[in-house]
Amino acid sequence: MTYSSQVPVTSDPRTKSRGKDITPVQILKLSEEEGLYSSNINELTESLENLVNQTGQLRTEIHGRPIKYNVQIFDIGDENYKLAEPILAIVEEYPNDDTIIASFPEVETFGEGVSESEAIINLKFAILDLYEELLEIDTKDLGNLPKAWLQVLKRVIQKNE
């Protein structure tokens, strides 16, 4: 087998049947001459255009999606309370809005801010507001969800002695 030092040689299986090594450009020329694939070119062009459109739509969609990550909260931000265990919060950055949301999904509470720290501070406020409010409500007036939140918060938050 001989290799040209300047023109890349293809390993395309179609070249085998021709009994010699030829370049991709030569394959294309031969295909055109033989009328091969001509009916498929339009379909391929159409498919390619569709793919380009879909890629553009996906890019727009991805751009609007938040960047999510977890942060641990070790302190609830009030001297009257302490955390028995760290809270795992979810931070979502919305680049299109310049907004950051920090949430504690287990109790369906969140804080909003223009920075991560502001969002986390507001989340702490929201958690404490919820905890103190739930403590003051008779449990028979609470639905199953708020009861479950209270259980979680009682486990996580402790009163400072």
Next chain:
Amino acid sequence: MKWRNITARDLSKIVDKLSLELSKTKGRSPHPVYWYHLDGKKMLRITLPNIHGGSTSVSVGFLRQVQNNLKVNTRQFEELFECPLTSKDFEIIIREKLKIF
């Protein structure tokens, strides 16, 4: 993107529609919180944007959280403040979601 122009005032329509009760929090958080009642019990707790935000658009992140608080899908959420979804429709959705029959 959708939801670009939803204001705090638009969302406040939900309060009357679902007869939400303002929560008695200590108010550390800057946003008002409401309770949704079903069968005399507090079922859902919804944080809405401060009405003083007025005509400013509410961020998509905040809207997602409100939607999550309300336990509705995107279409139902839009219908809630655009009117077609009534308080009775909402009650049926919540009963199904929370399995209260």
